[in-house]
Amino acid sequence: MKTGSGAETDVDMPADPDDPDAGGSPRTTCAIVGGGPAGLVLGLLLARAGVTVTVLEKHADFLRDFRGDTVHPTTLGLLDDLGLFDRFDALPHSRISRVVLPGPAGQDVQMADFSRLRVRHPYIAMVPQWDLLDLIADAAAAEPSFTLRTEHEVTGVIRDGERVVGVEYSSPAGDGRLLADLTVACDGRWSAVRRSLGLPARQFRVGFDVWWYRVNTAEPLGESLLPRIGRGRVAIAIPRRGYVQVAALGHKGTDAAVRRRGIDAFRADTAQLLPELAGDVDGIASMDDVKHLDVRLDRLRLWHAPGVLCIGDAAHAMSPVGGVGINLAVQDAVAAARILANPLRRGTFCGPAREGDHVLARVQRRRTLPTILIQALQRFIHARLIMPALSSTGVTPPRRLIRLLRRLPALTVIPAFIIGVGPRPERAPTWARRPGGSASG
Template identity: 90%
Template sequence: MESGRVRETDADRNADPGAGASMRTTCAIVGGGPAGLVLGLLLARAGVQVTVLEKHADFLRDFRGDTVHPTTLGLLDDLGLFDRFDALPHSRISQVVLPGPAGQDVQMADFSRLRVRHPYVAMVPQWDLLDLIADAAAAEPSFTLRTRHDVTGVIRDGDRVVGVEYSSPTGNGRLLADLTVACDGRWSVVRRTVGLPARQFPVGFDVWWYRVNTAQPLGESLLPRIGKGRVAIAIPRRGYVQVAALGRKGTDAAVRRRGIEAFRADTAQLLPELAGDVDGIASMDDVKHLDVRLDRLRRWYAPGVLCIGDAAHAMSPVGGVGINLAVQDAVAAARIVANPLRRGTFRGAARDGERVLARVQRRRTMPTILIQALQRFIHARLIMPALSSRGVTPPRRLIRLIRRLPGLTVIPAFIIGVGPRPEKAPTWARRAASTSTT
């Protein structure tokens, strides 16, 4: 597959007119991540003219969130895309295990107990998922994806956003739109330019992502490792393990000063089954630092513009729920804004359009608050004590209860894998469900 190519269906209408000129669409989506592409696909299937602007040339950026949760797997099924997804190289996580007392691991979440079509978390490189969705959207006549189009600001008509400005290989340009949706992540240009206020939550740790090539089988369990003020989570993949090492915020420079040999030794100590493979971490350039943020906008919208996904609520990597939450935002937004976009509501009175956008925020605020509250609890009760070299294990009463009633492991599995207020694909976006063997 040619990753990240421009997908056009009407060359006369959609061709980039070059420097200084303007294009027009009904809905401009800024950012070609999971939220942006899912929203683009759904709106295109509703017959809305939609243009997605992605600043990179393709989707090949490692160490993005790669978890695809049961709810998202079900959505792919409803959109007729599951068979194509299932054919991608991926691994499956069926359990989450925490270290218990006396060296005995404790199963805390069991996805196989979920009564859903796909009771597991799929681990797949995000670029494969994005290519799949982009190709499905390209089959819709009203969809356009423009890569190497870096949005630099918004266009206003009074207090209303009526499009975006961008830079591209052909020069600077403008894309006018009835509605602009920001899906450009936690550092969203649109969010910053519009000036939407956010509530920030303190986070005391960052994450260092890297991969270890290995032939060692790690099974289908996600097992955090804790030791001497360090925490690592090993995510099994085909042919390698993706590792998330957690450490105190503000220590990236110190981690790099210690050098690759010390880093390899830390990895071998926390993940002894990978000790023979750590030399494959060539240099500290292979270790990517993620500045963990947790926030959410107080208001997700303004006249002519809406923020969803990380642009509306930056999530911690805990639980890997960020992608699932962003995709659910996109499904809810598509269902709510599709008909108003077709009717031209966002070209009319500003209040009419704002009332529609307010419905999106009302629909998705509760799930966001609940998931962020859970993440903050885990930060305070598990991660920060572990990074302070204090022993961290699940409470003994909880361990005894789970061992007596193992069916309780479905509760955290539901919270992580399905989440509060799961969204269903709109009827007009569905296609014949693919056959599943799971």
């Protein structure tokens, strides 16, 4: 067994079989609630460690309206290490290499240049998230200890005294129970597990919401994010193949008013803010095509309780600013897998001693600092850029910063690193790695 500074442990023990009885309820070693990026990455990694793992996903498939389709350089590197990058790279996707903001006198300012990053894949890939999840789920299904149960909506937790020993769920076949040595909540900001636990959280005020929609266009918009700010409105255009994914920002609590104005006014606002799309806005058929996101920013003070752990948005709801929430959730999953794999294999989360519970605190300790730093950056951007833009005739980056970046463009690697890599990036455990990544990996 080897332990490194990143809390990585090589698995060296045989897998424990499931208890076939468990009082009539099925049992697994680790129950993961939620088949999003965090849940499936954690499930894949633990399964490659030989841990018996069951992922419960409330939907029948992954074909639903995801808003976060960003795959950051650290996640691309993870796919490489897991032997999945070539399959990912074959998916239809676009690449973002720069972030550009409007500057004074109509001149755009390059704020972040991902191509300057010294990583294997120096860009952000934009891919429909259902394609990414299908890829990870297929890879996990090749592991004999992995099970994915779709149309299983977790409704609460099962307790034995103060300890969580599994989950209750509803499915087309009826209500059921799944017992587990450890339950991991990866079911997002509206997590049923998080609600059942009642863990204390710190809430941060957010004054805006986001409306997501797509504009079909035959005109390519390059490889840059295109934020636009003007007269109380903000929009971010994300170039995709054959269309642009748009995030329109507005004051929180105004969704009803936006919809009362109707689709014609909405199209006109889009054309004014994004004139390069003016000829295509009629493709927004109705307000039903515009999805409202209630933006939240919070984090649990305690991510765990006896027998249960929260990671990803279930532990820390993120703002969509920077698209970093997915990357942070994936990094949580990698860290959790490295720390939890051997204790799960040894069975230290079950039995009378249950000495494995303290291991859960190690996951929180490792991932708290990155969460705090990223949320602090998001709150700064909210206060200094987004809210002033929504409340006035527009804002631009500080003139001193503009002059500095134009004089020293190499500095654009700093925001690129913060967004694309982030603090404390995690590496795939050695026991989860497989050949078959990219040629550059």
